[in-house]
Amino acid sequence: PIVFDDDKNSLSVSYFYHLFQTCAYTIMAVLIMRLKLFLTPQLCLLTSLVMNKHFWPSEYSNYPQEQMMLWINDNTHNESIFSGIMPTMANLKLSTRRPIVLHPHYEHAKIRRRVKLMYSMFSRKPLKRIYQILKNYNVTYYVYERHWCTIENRPLGCSFPEMYDLDDIENRRNELTCKQLERQSMPYFKPVFNYDYITIYQVM
Template identity: 25%
Template sequence: MILGSLLISFNLSVLIARKLQNLKTGNFLNRLGKLLLHLFVVLCLTLFLNNMIKRALSLKSDEHIFKFLKAKSGFGATRDFDANLYLCEEAFGLLPWNTFGRLSDTLLLHAYVFVLLVTVTAALAVALRNLSLSSASPAQPPLGQTGKGTVSLGADAAYSLAHTVVFGALALSTMRMKYLWTPHVCVFAASGLCSPEVWGLLLKVTRLYSPARMCVMRYAVPMLTLSYLCCKLWPGVMDELSELREFYDPDTVELMHWISTHTPGTAVFAGSMQLLAGVKLCTGRTLTNHPHYEDSNLRARTKAVYQIYAKRPPEDVHALLRALGTDYVILEDSICHERRHPRGCRLRDLLDVANGHMMDGPGENDPDLKLAGHPRFCEEIKRDLPPYTALFTRVFRNKTFHVYKLARDRHPAAREPPPLT
């Protein structure tokens, strides 16, 4: 996984590109052209090396991410089950606009935009100055050690700027990535408000620069901002801390208690990723799959287990589950009869399309999809028909969950891959 990452390929590409190009010779236009060519070479070389490494090592761990990005960017729809799982989740959509409103309520967005504009201005000024200098020009003072009228940008500030731009682009394109961007917004805004570089540049532009003024600004503005936020937010914070809440899900608690008391410690369970994570945590039982979705083997296991919500005959489902060593399978009504997602994004719809079957309900289907030859497994198994009861025995049921014990193979064969522990 690490060897096939884009970071490894990017580092190799940068080292190779640095040996092939000299960015410190020529006039401004020549240097600018070399810089753009340098970036293009690094990008192409990164993709090429990454593809070669994955082919050489037969790595497929992140191929679903590239399918997801391709479909999300509008370069064609996909029927890949794993990619569609991401596409249909709200967390992987665009960042909603109300996020900026919530960030503005605490003045975080205002401080962030202010520091970002100043830092970007300084970065552009330093970049243009470096590109304009010839190799014969006198040496410039190091970053951070400049005179009164010179714009500078420290290496730490440049690194933080690059990070916040990348994290911001990720968050804007995929809402779930805001967990990377939002903490960095706090760090970037706080460091900028206290930075002598930011206030030094601002005072130089307004021709008011002096060491004393810069010192006053870098201490006074953060203190005033913190004082305002304390007065505004303190009552709400105390109200939230005074609220005592308790998690209440009796159906799940009942299921976990039943598993702990009525099944052997070596039993292997199959079900949805989110539920099995709780089963492992609460009961310690062995699982067929879990939410670590960045492994191709685990994705294949999950898709095989999720056939319990597809239109498959009981013999096929039983064979798939037993191949993973499953002893018990947990069916959830909230997935089998899902209404949260629109048609085409329900889990059962994704499975139908991936299996080449037409989706349920009114609406259009792709012309090459066919009617399934069998009813939906999660619905039909509850009717206790002989083909199902011969292979699956219901051992637990409540309003949310149905647990079935699988019949043992009459002619046991080697089970690969082994159950996850």
């Protein structure tokens, strides 16, 4: 290998060779301007070595979402409609081509109202009301991520439940809808997939 020795997981001799070679070409280019023609390709080579994945690991991985996408592709129809948190829905649309009811790239009054309705899973409304909302939009599956259903470990006033408490005074003292879902989802929602923090519920 050019940069790393796989057995010892350490910098190889060739890397140091290219580093010293670059220093030598730099000195030559400073002393004699025409010799910069040696330095330029050497700098390109050194840059490619420095940007090696061992120095800059940049691969994105979200294994629970990957498992979810595989399950959706294998177990749902192409016309199945999904709802959930917008970032996840964007990934779902890209990876599975399934229809979604929310997308972060679209912004107008109608979409804002729809977002508020779909995110009401994190309010304190009765679970039956959320079921009715999803049925009105012909949602087949709801992707639930339980780490959004919390007030703890978030800045004061920045969690979804707190924001809905300001708007939905009537239900302010009720149990969180997402907790109702976790405790007893039937007869409105049937869990069909669960991995780590993600659960997919079929809207009955």
